[in-house]
Amino acid sequence: MDPHLLRTYVTVARLASFSEAARALGYTQSAVSQHIAALETDLGLPLLTRRPVAPTPAGERLLEHAGALLLRLDAARADLDRFAAAPRATLRVAASPLALHARTLAALPATGVTLRGLPPEQVPVAVVTGEADAGLVDGIAAPSDPLPPPDVAPLAATGVAEEPLAVLLPAGHPLAGRAGLRLDDLADARWLDAPDAGIPLDRLRAVHGGPAGGGFRTALRYEGTDTRTLLALAVAGHGLTLLPSPLAASVPGAVAVPLVAPRLVHRTELLLPPGVPAEPTGPVAEFTRRLRG
Known part of the structure; x- marks a missing residue:
C-alpha cells in the first residue's frame, strides 16, 4: 500500500471534499482523484462515495488503521533524520x-x-x-x-x-x-x-x-x-x-x-x-x- 495514496485518502475523508484535499495537499484535483482510484484498485474495494464524499464501510475500516500507519512512517523518518541532522x-x-x-x-x-x-x-x-x-x-x-x-x-x-x-x-x-x-x-x-x-x-x-x-x-x-x-x-x-x-x-x-x-x-x-x-x-x-x- 503506497503511503502517499493513503495520505491522500485520509485527507479526502477528513475534509469530505476532493477539491479541499487538493488545496490542503498542494495537488491538482485530478491528481487527488487519480490517487484515490489507484488506492481503490490496489485494494480491490471502493473506499469513498462521491456524492456526498464519505467513506464506505471498507473505507471506515481503513481509516481505523491509517492514522497509526502514517504516524509510524513519520516517526521512522524523523528517527532516521536525527542521524544526519546537525546539533x-x-x-x-x-x-x-x-x-x-x-x-x-x-x-x-x-x-x-x-x-x-x-x-x-x-x-x-x-x-x-x-x-x-x-x-x-x-x-x-x-x-x-x-x-x-x-x-x-x-x-x-x-x-x-x-x-x-x-x-x-x-x-x-x-x-x-x-x-x-x-x-x-x-x-x-x-x-x-x-x-x-x-x-x-x-x-x-x-x-x-x-x-x-x-x-x-x-x-x-x-x-x-x-x-x-x-x-x-x-x-x-x-x-x-x-x-x-x-x-x-x-x-x-x-x-x-x-x-x-x-x-x-x-x-x-x-x-x-x-x-x-x-x-x-x-x-x-x-x-x-x-x-x-
Whole structure:
C-alpha cells in the first residue's frame, strides 16, 4: 500500500471534499482523484462515495488503521533524520497544559526555546515525528508509578515531578468545609470535563473502578487547552475539577480540598525521542539536567 495514496485518502475523508484535499495537499484535483482510484484498485474495494464524499464501510475500516500507519512512517523518518541532522542550537518543547508548572518552567533555558502547548495525547506525536525535541506530559498515578506509555512509538520517559491532588470547589460548595475528600464522595457530583486542559473524567472513572461510563457526570465540557479558563469555570460553579494541589490552592475565590483516597499523585514526565543518548548534548541536555536536578 503506497503511503502517499493513503495520505491522500485520509485527507479526502477528513475534509469530505476532493477539491479541499487538493488545496490542503498542494495537488491538482485530478491528481487527488487519480490517487484515490489507484488506492481503490490496489485494494480491490471502493473506499469513498462521491456524492456526498464519505467513506464506505471498507473505507471506515481503513481509516481505523491509517492514522497509526502514517504516524509510524513519520516517526521512522524523523528517527532516521536525527542521524544526519546537525546539533540544534535551539530547543523545541511540546507540553500538555498541566505539565507546565514551576519546576518544568524553571528548567527551560533562558534563550532559544519554542514552547508549544498541546492536548496531552498530541505531545508524544510531536516528539516522535520530530516536531519537538522533548515533551512534557502529565497524568494521575499511584505514587512513584509511571504514566501509561504512549502507544504512538517507543519513547524514553522520565518522571520529573509528583504533586498531591486537590478538588477545586467554589467557596460556597457544600463540600468546601471538608478536611479531605475521597473519589467515592464525588462520583455523583457534577464535573467539568476538560480532557485537553485538565485531568480527563474517563481517567477518574477508571481509577474509581465503577461501572463503565458510570459516575462523574459532565456538567460542562470545555474543549480548549487554556487552564485559566478551566479554573474560572470551576470558580463560577460550573462543575468540580481535580488539579495538582499547588495550582488549586492558588485560585482566588475557590477552596482546594485535598484528595485523600485513593492514594494518587499528579505526575509529570519528560519524553525524549527514541535513539537520543542517555546523556544528550546541547539545549536538550541542559533542559534534561535541570529537570532531573
